[in-house]
Amino acid sequence: MKIEIKNLKKRFNNNFILKDISLTIEKNKSTIILGQSGCGKSVLIKTIYQLFSFDSGNILYDGESEVDLDKFSMLFQYGALFDSLKISENIAFTDFINSKTNYNKKVISLMHDVGLNKSIFDRYPSEISGGMKKRVALARALYKNPEVIFLDEPTTGLDPINSDKINELILKVITKRKITAVTITHDIKSAIKTGDNYYFIHEGIIQDKGDCKKIFKTRNKVFKSFITGADIKQ
Amino acid sequence: MKFIENIGLIFLSLLSSLGKFILFIIFFFKYFFNPKFYFKNNIKYFINVFISSIPIIALTGIFSGMVLALQSYTGFSRFSAESAIPNIVVLTLTRELGPVLTGLMISARVGSSIAAEIATMRVTEQIDALKTLNTNYYNYLVTPRVLSLTLALPLFVTLVDFIGVMGGYIVSVHRLGFNDNLYLLNTIDFLSLNDYLSGIFKAFVFGFIISIVSCYCGLFSDKGAFGVGSATTNAVVISSILILSSNYFLTELFF
Numbered sequence: 001m002k003i004e005i006k007n008l009k010k011r012f013n014n015n016f017i018l019k020d021i022s023l024t025i026e027k028n029k030s031t032i033i034l035g036q037s038g039c040g041k042s043v044l045i046k047t048i049y050q051l052f053s054f055d056s057g058n059i060l061y062d063g064e065s066e067v068d069l070d071k072f073s074m075l076f077q078y079g080a081l082f083d084s085l086k087i088s089e090n091i092a093f094t095d096f097i098n099s100k101t102n103y104n105k106k107v108i109s110l111m112h113d114v115g116l117n118k119s120i121f122d123r124y125p126s127e128i129s130g131g132m133k134k135r136v137a138l139a140r141a142l143y144k145n146p147e148v149i150f151l152d153e154p155t156t157g158l159d160p161i162n163s164d165k166i167n168e169l170i171l172k173v174i175t176k177r178k179i180t181a182v183t184i185t186h187d188i189k190s191a192i193k194t195g196d197n198y199y200f201i202h203e204g205i206i207q208d209k210g211d212c213k214k215i216f217k218t219r220n221k222v223f224k225s226f227i228t229g230a231d232i233k234q
Numbered sequence: 235m236k237f238i239e240n241i242g243l244i245f246l247s248l249l250s251s252l253g254k255f256i257l258f259i260i261f262f263f264k265y266f267f268n269p270k271f272y273f274k275n276n277i278k279y280f281i282n283v284f285i286s287s288i289p290i291i292a293l294t295g296i297f298s299g300m301v302l303a304l305q306s307y308t309g310f311s312r313f314s315a316e317s318a319i320p321n322i323v324v325l326t327l328t329r330e331l332g333p334v335l336t337g338l339m340i341s342a343r344v345g346s347s348i349a350a351e352i353a354t355m356r357v358t359e360q361i362d363a364l365k366t367l368n369t370n371y372y373n374y375l376v377t378p379r380v381l382s383l384t385l386a387l388p389l390f391v392t393l394v395d396f397i398g399v400m401g402g403y404i405v406s407v408h409r410l411g412f413n414d415n416l417y418l419l420n421t422i423d424f425l426s427l428n429d430y431l432s433g434i435f436k437a438f439v440f441g442f443i444i445s446i447v448s449c450y451c452g453l454f455s456d457k458g459a460f461g462v463g464s465a466t467t468n469a470v471v472i473s474s475i476l477i478l479s480s481n482y483f484l485t486e487l488f489f
Contacts, residue, residue, distance in 0.1 A: 051362055083360075
């Protein structure tokens with residue numbers, strides 16, 4: 001699915017978080033949204049997902065303003081797993097709460113795809129590690145076979161080894177399933193590894209965009225400062 | 235001038251919260267009659283609330299009945315009206331203390347946990363996750379809680395009434411020297427169905443108040459640990475105040 005965003009503006013109270021965002025998410029490509037913490041990255045993807053409304057602008061999904069949200073899925077920053085449910089029930093959540101019982105096979109297959117051992121099938125989220133939680137959350141996001149997956153800081157809170165593993169896993173999954181991916185991150189290494197093209201947001205506007213493999217060739221000063229970790233000054 | 239401005243701001247904020255709360259109740263009823271009804275989830279929640287609250291309810295009932303018998307004796311013995319104690323105990327418990335004390339205890343025990351649980355779900359993005367999984371949080375979170383508490387509170391009140399009367403009986407017979415048969419006979423003879431039903435009606439209303447207020451406070455909490463804390467406090471304080479104030483109007487209704 002191709003998603004086009006034109007002149008998007010979003011504010012909370014009187015504070016504009018997204019000032020004028022225009023970008024295109026290409027079908028079957030991995031788009032990376034980069035930016036500092038608090039620059040509006042999460043707000044942007046939640047607005048695209050229609051979890052938030054917006055003040056002005058346009059979002060077109062394959063040229064239409066309406067979309068079947070069943071085609072979307074999201075991996076949340078900290079997993080957002082339901083504490084009171086077992087891992088299997090988390091993954092097959094919609095089937096589980098609708099009292100369907102024949103989801104075990106699909107869950108085990110997904111757990112295998114994301115590198116989880118089926119010994120945690122009946123465990124609770126509090127009983128597994130942070131890396132495992134991310135994998136469970138990814139399996140849950142993949143359960144409904146989405147066309148578009150939104151990944152909110154998928155490597156947050158993980159050590160470098162686990163971050164690499166999660167990045168590889170994401171890349172493998174989106175390539176194999178031909179999913180359009182939109183990933184939020186502030187980690188350049190992850191962006192280069194998993195992305196096709198990037199958009200850099202600063203103070204509510206797109207400051208730079210381009211090919212992920214050519215990130216270091218950027219001429220944008222603000223983005224350069226972001227990459228090098230220097231203080232960002234306009 | 236600044237002072238008046240601040241008062242105006244507080245008033246507007248209260249008005250906005252009230253509007254949001256009324257909208258929340260309207261949406262609750264809208265989705266309540268929506269066919270998406272998670273039966274298993276509702277039953278599970280009801281059983282959980284019911285079983286976990288029984289000890290606290292039993293303690294509330296027995297001590298209320300015991301204290302009521304002792305205090306009534308202190309007053310009534312001054313004008314030789316001790317024989318009215320069984321009547322006073324049963325009437326006070328069924329019409330007043332049973333529903334109000336149960337409401338306040340359940341507000342502290344269950345209301346606070348509802349608010350804390352939902353607020354934590356909000357802070358950890360579980361509410362957003364529900365939306366992305368095509369699950370309406372009114373159906374999944376609010377309905378089971380409101381339904382469970384609204385149905386469970388009358389059962390709790392019945393239990394408190396019964397245990398409270400037994401508490402009064404124990405104190406009156408073993409401490410104050412009443413005749414056991416006479417005490418029970420006076421209690422049963424004096425109690426009318428209307429007394430019991432007025433308490434049960436109050437229980438329905440209080441159950442609804444506690445659950446809807448707690449769900450609202452949880453769902454619209456601020457972010458972070460402070461948000462979860464204040465959601466819990468607000469749920470208990472607001473539902474307690476609403477229980478006490480609505481109790482007056484409900485008593486007027488059955489007066």
